[in-house]
Amino acid sequence: MQTPSQHPGHEPAGRREWIGACVLSIACLIYSMDLSILFLAVPAIVVDLDPSASELLWINDIYGFMVAGFLVTMGTLGDRIGRRRVLLIGAFAFGIASALAAFSSTAQELIAARALLGIAGATIAPSTLSLIVNLFKNEAERNRAIGIWGTAFALGGLIGPLLGGFLLQYFHWGSVFLINIPIMLVLLVVAPFLLPEYKSPDSAKLDLFSVVLSLATVLPVIYGFKHMAADGFQSQHLVPIAVGVAFGYLFIRRQKRLTQPLIDLKLFAIPAFTASLLVNLAGMFFVFGVFLYQNLFLQFVLGLSPLEAALWSIPSSIVFTVMSLQAYRFTNRFGPVNTVLIGLIINAAGMLSMSIAAYSENLYGVLGSTMIIAIGFVPVVLTTTGLIVGTAPPERSGSASAISETSAEFGGALGVALLGSFGTLVYRIVMAGADVTGLNPAQAATVRATIGGAVETARGLGGSALQAGEGPVWLEAARQSFSTGFASCCLLASLVLLILAATARTIYARAHIDESAIGSGH
Missing domain, CATH: 4.10.860 (DNA Excision Repair, Uvrb; Chain A)
Structure with missing residues (x-):
């Protein structure tokens, strides 16, 4: 069995390795930004390209679909023909696709460009992570580098809408794509000098x-x-x-x-690999699902504007970023297994706190709970990412990285869909007995279906002031019903995370991971 300690090495990384890690992280930031940067540009695109409802949906979704679909292929291709080569090919294609997207004159052209962007983007996550594994032989330094890499992903999601909003204020909507090009040019120039090439010694055709x-x-x-x-x-x-x-x-x-x-199924026979993958997926599942609810809660229940909700979320975003940069300290001090187990327990505590705060509709409680979740979640996800790659044989680390990223994509999509459906079910059950006097049957059905429908119905009836505690009786009932659904999702998450911690502890114990190579205090 391949464990992290079997190929740790003790060679300290130099300036070249750290500059290389920063370049790889910036590439990841751009990849992550492109998942969210388009949101604010949609109104301008609608005016300029006049897409149909279906075309607009594909403009938004095709990038994420293509990334998810090609991650495994690109990760394995990197193992076969060289990870640096695949990254450079992807960076070149990403730059070309960005230019095509920026200057699209029809909705169909933009959809095609976004699809190509997604395929090119799928080369970036697995290639950069597997190259970091090759750059850093010392386990403690590798943990720190993975933390920087993870920070880039977190910042990309945060910076995307903010940067997009700034560019759209002063420039054409195509500018949100043009900013990708200089970054990819830098990557193409410096990568051959900073990054080592690595491929499987027994590579075969794809x-x-x-x-x-x-x-x-x-x-x-x-x-x-x-x-x-x-x-x-x-x-x-x-x-x-x-x-x-x-x-x-x-x-x-x-x-x-x-x-x-294409995928070496023997990887799943490694207990530490499978357990880490399961924990990683579950972490993304609950965090994506719960944070979707948090955004809706701030706007529909507490009555905040999108800008106010974004501003209130900045402190928790800062905690996420700081924890991404400092997570390696926990891993190096406590070891990867204890970091994962303690992080899951902290995450579960944060979810329980969120459940109480959501049910009582307490803004500060919800935001404070988000910070607790960040403290537990970030070290768990980054440490399990390191374990997923570290427990795989070196020649399969590209494939392992791709499996990790695909798992994260699945986890996020599943969390939003399933927790969203569960919360909606609770909402509808609670709202079934609500007093909707004064509404016609169609309005009553809309109000009982979703909190968004209830708020829009209230606005349509002339409700201009929709802050918490204001509006018709049925709107307050809808808010409480949504809060109950939100609280139920968080309580479920807390229970499942505790069960997962107990399960992971058993599996990791059977895996016999030797953590002696991981220094403390680095």
Whole structure:
């Protein structure tokens, strides 16, 4: 079994390695930014390109779909032909696709450019993470580098909307894509000098049929869950999910027969790898789902504007960023296993606190709970990411990195969809007995369906002041019903995270991870 301590090395990294890590992290920041930077540009794009409702949906979603679909392929391709080579090819394609997106004159052109951006973006996450593993032989330094890498992802999601808003204030909407180009040019120039090349010594040709099967597995499942999150649970959304699962079965069967599979299923026989992957997925599942609810809570229940909600969220965003930079200290001091287990317990405590604060509709309680969750969540996700890559054989670290990122994509999509559906179910059960006197049947159905529908109905009836505690009786009932659903999701998350901590403790104990190579106080 390959464990982190079997190939730790004790060579200290020099300036070249740290500059390389920073370059890789900036590339990740751009990749992460592109998942969110388009949100504020949508109104300008609608005016300029006049997309249909379906085209607008694809403009928003196609980048994430393509990233999720191609992560495994690009990670494995990096193992086969060289991780630096794949990263450089991806960076070049990312720059070209950014220019095409910026100067698109039709909705169809923009969709095609965003699809190419997604495919190119899928080279960045697994290649950068596996290259960091190659750059840093010392385990403590590697943990710190992974923390910087993780910080770039967190900052990308935060900076994307802010930078997008600034650019849109003064420039054409295409500027949100043009900022990618100079970063990718820098990467293309400096990467050959700073980054080592690495590929599997027994590389073989990529199995194209496996690539097709992997896409046919991932894309329908992500599509189904994203639409479930947007529209609520509807039976037709299960069809693409079922199709994806069926192709997934065929994909696994083929991997078992190939001597050089796209995904080495033997990785899942490593207990530490599988446990870390499960914890990583669960962490993303609950955090994405709960934070979606938090944003809706701030606006629909407490009556904050989007800008006010964003400003109130800045302190917790700072905690996330600081923890991303400092998480390596916890891992180096307590060891990866204890860091994961303690982090899960802190995360569970934060979720329980969030449940109480949500039910009582307390702004400060919700924001304080978010900070507690960040303190537990960030070290867990970054440490499990390190374990996922570190427990895989070196020649498969690109594939392992891609599996980790795909798991995170699935976890986030599942969390938003399933927790969203669970919270909506609680909302509708509680609202079933609400007094909706004064509303016609259509309005009553809308109010009882979602909190968004209730708030919009109130506004449509002339409710200009919709702060907490104001509005018709049924609107207060809707707010309390949403808070109850939010609290129920957080309570469920707390319980599952505690069970997961107990399960992970057992699996890690059986894995016999030797943590002696991880220095403390580095």
